[in-house]
Amino acid sequence: MPGAALIAAAVEAEMSAAARHRAADAEIGLRAAGRLDDEARARASLIADAVIGEVSTLLRAAEPMLDGAGVDEVPRRLAEAGLVARSGLAAAALARADEHRLAAALARAAVSDTEAEGPDPADPSLADEAHAVRQAEAARLDRVGDPLLPLHDLAAEDRHALFWHVAACLADLGLARLGDARAGAEDAMHRGAAAAVSRTLAAIDDRAGITAATLRLARRLLEDDALDDDHIAGALAAGRVSLLAAMLAVRAGVAIEAVRATIGDAARLAVLLRACALSREIAAAMILTVALVRADESDPALAAAELIEAFERLPEDRARAEVRRTRLEPHYRDALAALAARP
Structure with a gap:
């Protein structure tokens, strides 16, 4: 050499x-x-x-x-x-x-009464949007079910x-x-x-990507006054994480990018569900499910119970204000958070 x-x-x-x-x-x-x-x-x-x-x-x-x-x-x-x-x-x-890991864990631990295939709307006028979501979801898995990341x-x-x-x-x-x-x-x-x-x-x-497809369906559901708690719970139970993110983003009025990272954390999800005014029963089941499948705490069931109690005490307007901070310019939002953390 x-x-x-x-x-x-x-x-x-x-x-x-x-x-x-x-x-x-x-x-x-x-x-x-x-x-x-x-x-x-x-x-x-x-x-x-x-x-x-x-x-x-x-x-x-x-x-x-x-x-x-x-x-x-x-x-x-x-x-x-x-x-x-x-x-x-x-x-x-x-x-x-x-996301793939969370989706697989949610599908295995489904606790909802919603049918296992997830919340495809029954309205035939939404068939095209629902089919586009299914196609986008399929494009994100290979032949053996491992995750892919399509370029779009x-x-x-x-x-x-x-x-x-x-x-x-x-x-x-x-x-x-x-x-x-x-x-x-x-x-x-x-x-x-x-x-x-x-x-x-x-x-x-x-337009062929998962974000565009799920948002189109979620917005149509909202327009038809059908973006209800059952559809949201069904998306979680079926492990359709991308669709769940779109539904919550549209219902909360925030960007989907701000919601994606929230779903896998029970505490952040609880705040988002409160901002979306989900019923206590459905929100509690969703919080418990995420806490159990993530198991970040030594006693995830106890941690979930504490989060559910906090969910009930948190006013909806306060939760909405917190969630909608994601609309702020990122540097401005980060500075506000840093200032709030000062003693």
């Missing part, structure tokens, strides 16, 4: 060690319930690698210059460069893994960043393969990569 290569290897090892220490500081500093376990970490990694692979395939098909040896290295190279996190893919993959389910800005990052990685690999001929081909490679990104992004239809 040449001396310069040895220095480069030592620097890379030092950077990797520092990154590992930063990750340990972040994760060990969390309370146990917030730490990543092996299942979540492994599943999120598989989801992220699959998404990167799909993007790579699309870009290589759109631009032959991006195709060639070494493309299997793209997920590893992006991760080592910190680009998986910067694109938002790491967070999106973990959120999808968490990524936030637009994250998807945009991811495509450019993968294109850059493929272009870098392509230029490295050219060796001494690299200088004369660099401009053409970059133009080809840019054109491939533009073409492939333009072909993705956000």
Whole structure:
């Protein structure tokens, strides 16, 4: 090994060690319930690698210059460069893994009397919307039921960043393969990569994604005065977490992104259900179900009972005010929270 290569290897090892220490500081500093376990970490990694692979395939098909040896290295190279996190893919993959895990646990622990298939509306005028939701849900699972993250389910800005990052990685690999001929081909490679990104992004239809489909159904139910407690409880019982998020978002009048992270935490869910004015009986059953399937406390049933009591004491207008803080500009909202935490 040449001396310069040895220095480069030592620097890379030092950077990797520092990154590992930063990750340990972040994760060990969390309370146990917030730490990543092996299942979540492994599943999120598989989801992220699959998404990167799909993007790579699309870009290589759109631009032959991006195709060639070494493309299997793209997920590893992006991760080592910190680009998986910067694109938002790491967070999106973990959120999808968490959602799948919660959905599976809810389906196994169904305690509602609602039919197991979930709350598809009986009104034939809503059949198209209900079918679109089923199709979007099916697209998020592979043939054996493991979770997928379709490209149209990524936030637009994250998807945009991811495509450019993968294109850059493929272009870098392509230029490295050219060796001494690299200088004369660099401009053409970059133009080809840019054109491939533009073409492939333009072909993705956000309307086919789970967010658009579930919100269309939830809004139609609201228009028909049918977005009732039973439909919401049925979505939870059937483990249809995305549909549940859309129903609660529409009923509360907030963005669906603010609701998704709420559903898996019994305390946050209790506040949201109060803001949505759910009946005490149905809300209590939902809070208990989530507390039991998550089991973040040593005695989840006792913790659920305390949350249900607090739910009853919390005025609806106070709950609505708290939930609707999510409408505020994020930096402003974060500053308010930091100020409120001061002694």
